Amino acid sequence: MKPVYRFNPAFQTPQGSPIRELFKYTQQQGMISFAGVYSSPALFDAEALAHSGAAVLQESPTACLQYGATEGVPALTEALRALTRERTGGKVTAENVLVTTGSQQAFELLLRVLVGPGDCVAIERPAYPAAIQALRLANADMLEVPSDDDGMDTEALEKMLLAGARPKLLYVVPTFANPTGATLPLERRRHLLELAVRYQMLVIEDDPYGELRFAGTPQPLLLEVAADVPGGDDWLVYLSSLSKIVAPGLRIGWMSGPAEILRRAVIAKQTGDLCTAPWMQLAAARYLRDGCLAKHLPTIIATYKERCEAMLEALQQYFADTLEVTVPQGGMFVWARWRDGTEANALLQQAVLENVMYVPGSAFYAGAADPARLRLSFATAAPDEIRIGVTRLHAAHGKLKR
Numbered sequence: 001m002k003p004v005y006r007f008n009p010a011f012q013t014p015q016g017s018p019i020r021e022l023f024k025y026t027q028q029q030g031m032i033s034f035a036g037v038y039s040s041p042a043l044f045d046a047e048a049l050a051h052s053g054a055a056v057l058q059e060s061p062t063a064c065l066q067y068g069a070t071e072g073v074p075a076l077t078e079a080l081r082a083l084t085r086e087r088t089g090g091k092v093t094a095e096n097v098l099v100t101t102g103s104q105q106a107f108e109l110l111l112r113v114l115v116g117p118g119d120c121v122a123i124e125r126p127a128y129p130a131a132i133q134a135l136r137l138a139n140a141d142m143l144e145v146p147s148d149d150d151g152m153d154t155e156a157l158e159k160m161l162l163a164g165a166r167p168k169l170l171y172v173v174p175t176f177a178n179p180t181g182a183t184l185p186l187e188r189r190r191h192l193l194e195l196a197v198r199y200q201m202l203v204i205e206d207d208p209y210g211e212l213r214f215a216g217t218p219q220p221l222l223l224e225v226a227a228d229v230p231g232g233d234d235w236l237v238y239l240s241s242l243s244k245i246v247a248p249g250l251r252i253g254w255m256s257g258p259a260e261i262l263r264r265a266v267i268a269k270q271t272g273d274l275c276t277a278p279w280m281q282l283a284a285a286r287y288l289r290d291g292c293l294a295k296h297l298p299t300i301i302a303t304y305k306e307r308c309e310a311m312l313e314a315l316q317q318y319f320a321d322t323l324e325v326t327v328p329q330g331g332m333f334v335w336a337r338w339r340d341g342t343e344a345n346a347l348l349q350q351a352v353l354e355n356v357m358y359v360p361g362s363a364f365y366a367g368a369a370d371p372a373r374l375r376l377s378f379a380t381a382a383p384d385e386i387r388i389g390v391t392r393l394h395a396a397h398g399k400l401k402r
């Protein structure tokens with residue numbers, strides 16, 4: 001007899017991550033992928049990381065190989081404080097820092113600490129799929145706030161709040177958002193924090209891409225703006241990660257914010273994974289302390305700039321009339337929309353046959369999706385491959401039309 005397991009209702013009919021489900025196609029021989037958030041392996045600073053990893057293991061084998069404090073190893077929390085000071089022009093010292101196993105874990109810990117079934121959480125529309133998935137599994141009630149080329153529309157958010165919506169949490173990627181690539185201008189940043197204070201709504205600033213700017217004017221972090229809005233820093237938790245600027249395989253992220261919240265997140269992490277791998281933490285701390293990030297980051301940024309330009313040029317050449325695209329100033333993504341009624345999900349089937357892939361926009365909506373949307377990542381493929389990939393996409397589009 002087939003066993004009937006009594007699952008948690010949230011897992012009764014689970015939906016896997018739509019992006020992780022696409023992963024099988026990336027293994028296809030000759031595939032050019034515009035789907036992933038993976039840096040190309042050529043951009044990994046493997047030599048410097050090998051040196052950092054070996055040096056810390058030799059110097060402090062016990063600290064590397066033993067369990068560590070849940071909060072994180074002091075050498076890394078110190079390095080992350082220094083990084084925060086640097087990112088905020090010396091304005092924010094980030095007294096409370098919790099090292100997490102990727103920033104994905106930081107988000108998950110915050111949901112455990114703050115969100116119960118039916119609680120309202122505001123997100124951008126469209127939003128990062130793994131955040132939507134985590135909120136679904138937490139049985140949260142998602143309030144989708146519209147966004148445009150300048151990120152979350154805070155006027156629309158204010159209208160929702162005035163109409164009675166009471167999200168206890170708001171999750172936002174204010175700089176080079178996933179999937180839109182959009183960046184919130186300063187006025188919206190300030191407005192968002194004023195609303196957070198007025199409506200006692202905790203803002204989670206997720207910032208994995210902020211340092212990947214290759215054009216335009218830098219915007220201050222919400223973390224920095226919060227210091228200027230009275231009461232602002234009581235209502236902001238900052239998340240960031242080494243995944244996009246060093247390597248996702250390190251699984252190093254962190255959060256900083258109010259002590260009361262971080263104390264509870266530490267307790268949640270104690271039952272999650274006890275601590276983030278100490279060896280990786282110490283290696284990362286050494287890598288940062290030795291100035292390797294500062295040395296290597298310009299290479300990543302210059303590479304993404306070149307790739308982004310190659311993608312925009314090729315899209316313009318082949319799809320000038322049919323595809324509307326954003327022009328990102330950093331990050332990894334071009335967010336696009338078919339003007340001719342093409343459905344991104346249907347086109348993907350054809351595209352995979354042509355050996356090119358992307359993520360259909362439907363992955364990024366908690367509610368009704370716009371079927372004409374798609375996200376194209378320029379992070380993984382080299383400029384020549386990007387050009388070939390776009391010609392393949394053109395062929396797939398032509399075949400679908402016929």
Ligand code: PMP
Nearest residue numbers: 037102103104128178241243253
């Ligand atoms: N937030 C956003 C917006 C992301 O795009 C990602 C990675 N795709 C993450 C968080 C998770 O990153 P990490 O590897 O640090 O868990």
